Amino acid sequence: MGDFSQNGIVSTLHDFGTKSTTEIEKDLLNFSKERKMELILPCLYSELEGSALPNIVDQISKTKYLNHVIIGLDKASESQAKKAWKFFKKINVPFTILWNDGPKLKKLDTELKKKNLAPNEMGKGRNVWYCIGMCIARDTARSVALHDCDIKTYDRRMLAKLFYPVVNPLFNFEFCKGYYPRIANNKMNGRVARLLVGPLLTALEKTIGKSEYINFMKSFKYPLAGEFSFRRNVLPELRISSDWGIEVGILSEMQRSFSPNNICQVDLADAYDHKHQDLSIDDETKGLSKMSIDIIKTFIKKLATQGNSFSRETFRSLKATYYRSALDLIDIYRSDAAMNGLKFDSHKEEEAVELFAVNIMKAGEAFYINPMDTPFIPTWSRVKSAIPDFLVRLNEAVNEDNKKFI
Numbered sequence: 001m002g003d004f005s006q007n008g009i010v011s012t013l014h015d016f017g018t019k020s021t022t023e024i025e026k027d028l029l030n031f032s033k034e035r036k037m038e039l040i041l042p043c044l045y046s047e048l049e050g051s052a053l054p055n056i057v058d059q060i061s062k063t064k065y066l067n068h069v070i071i072g073l074d075k076a077s078e079s080q081a082k083k084a085w086k087f088f089k090k091i092n093v094p095f096t097i098l099w100n101d102g103p104k105l106k107k108l109d110t111e112l113k114k115k116n117l118a119p120n121e122m123g124k125g126r127n128v129w130y131c132i133g134m135c136i137a138r139d140t141a142r143s144v145a146l147h148d149c150d151i152k153t154y155d156r157r158m159l160a161k162l163f164y165p166v167v168n169p170l171f172n173f174e175f176c177k178g179y180y181p182r183i184a185n186n187k188m189n190g191r192v193a194r195l196l197v198g199p200l201l202t203a204l205e206k207t208i209g210k211s212e213y214i215n216f217m218k219s220f221k222y223p224l225a226g227e228f229s230f231r232r233n234v235l236p237e238l239r240i241s242s243d244w245g246i247e248v249g250i251l252s253e254m255q256r257s258f259s260p261n262n263i264c265q266v267d268l269a270d271a272y273d274h275k276h277q278d279l280s281i282d283d284e285t286k287g288l289s290k291m292s293i294d295i296i297k298t299f300i301k302k303l304a305t306q307g308n309s310f311s312r313e314t315f316r317s318l319k320a321t322y323y324r325s326a327l328d329l330i331d332i333y334r335s336d337a338a339m340n341g342l343k344f345d346s347h348k349e350e351e352a353v354e355l356f357a358v359n360i361m362k363a364g365e366a367f368y369i370n371p372m373d374t375p376f377i378p379t380w381s382r383v384k385s386a387i388p389d390f391l392v393r394l395n396e397a398v399n400e401d402n403k404k405f406i
Contacts, residue, residue: 008219011173011264013165021157028065028160031167036067038141039093039159042127043149045076048087052152052274059156061092065163067141069095070134072127076101085405096138096402098130104397105130108390115386119377125242125249129377130394132235136380137395143167145229150275153184158227158268165264166229174234174262175254177220178227184273187343188333191279193224195349196292196356197248199325200299207318208308216255220265223251224295227268236384239376244291245298249376252302281355284362292356296363304367315364319357326353 006012028037039060047053060069069091073084081099088095099105112118119126128146135144143166145159158178165176182190197217205214217223224247230238237257241249254263280287300310330349337344366373383390 009216009260010219011261012221013161013176013264013266015161015267021155021160024157024160024164025063025065028163028167031169032065032067035142035167035169036140037065037143037145037163037167038068038070038135038138039066040070040072040128040131040135040144040146041149042072042074042124042131042146044074045080045084047149048084050150050275052154053149056149056151056154057088057091059154060159061090062156063093063159066093068138069093070131070138071095071097072100072131073097074100074122074127078102081401082405085402096134096398097405098127098134098398099401100127100130102401104401105394108394108397111387111390112383117378117383117386119242121242123242123244125240125246125377128246129240129242132238132240133380133383133391133394134398135232136235137391141232143229143231144235145227147178147227148274152273152275153269153271155269161266161268162227162229165266166231172262173264174258175230175264176228177223177251177263177265178225178268179220179222179265180225180267180269180272182222182273183271183342186341188337189273189276190222190224191349191352192288192291192295192356193222194333195326195329195352196295197223199329200296200322200356200360202325203318203322204299204303206321207314208303211303211306211308213252213255213302213306216260217248217251219260220251223248225268236381237379239379241294241298242377244294248295248298248302252298279352279355281351284359288352289355289359292359293363293366296360297366300363300367301373310364310367312364312368315361318364319360322360323353323357326356 043053071088073081076084076099081102084097088097109118119129135141143163145162162176162178165171165173182188201214201218226247228250239253240246277291278287280289284290284293304310330346330353334344334346
């Protein structure tokens, strides 16, 4: 059930269930006459074979306000890319596929690497970055939305609500972040947001002091949501993390670039479920372990750019403060789960907290070992400055690939 609360410094737009999906989409269709909308879908080929993406495509096919869909396809052979084209034809909206593993895009990526402008690692961040480049190259959208392709509970109302704040001409929002309760299969999910990000922000505030940035990040109900939208003018100067820090990194960029009055979060769903990552206690290069380290490093680097100093003693204090805050939250979540008849495993919750506490020290050590590590992929404005015709050639390469798939 929605509420009226406005906690924090960013606007919260609720869903009280008083406006139907049809009414919201009717508004969007009217807005689309002057404000074209494009959707970015970063995906792995394996997701085409799952249960979530076929439903997502089916739901999007029922919309009438979208101008174009840009699909970033990772880990696909040529035959798989052709199958992907046939798969997405059902979307019933003009679309473009970026075949990231194809020879044309690999050649362009190599060109960027020679100038130290390419993403450092494969993954969602790199995929999203190239899709944004394609969106800029097309130069038709006024507003752009992005969401993951593993959402098991997806329906088209989510997409409509995600677009609405940045498309409505009466609103001043440049950026919108989605939020929702992470409840599925009769239990609480979202361990990284609940047990890492929340208590870590509290611990950072206690350790290094209050700051506008920490206050900003604490305003978001679900800061790790992969669903967000923005107006086109945001894209050229947007810095994106190439690792699991992408969601926190984008919020950090919004805080740097815009007033809180231009930023909002919107209630997307009553329940949400997607593909889950293993905790990966024994391997810090995988699962939630890697995700937690990347997120912690993103916070540290952002705060360091604002003049905060981090010594090894700081990280020890941060770890201890975080650990106590997180354990206190587990008690609260246990009560919340019992009140709502949800299953709750205290051992697994504390196991996650113990891993995240250890990873605070690992992230801190990585920060010391490699202080020159660049946290973000270069902006597209910088790429255009270094290679003026790159976006034109990216557009041409993608279109040539798509003609081959037809």
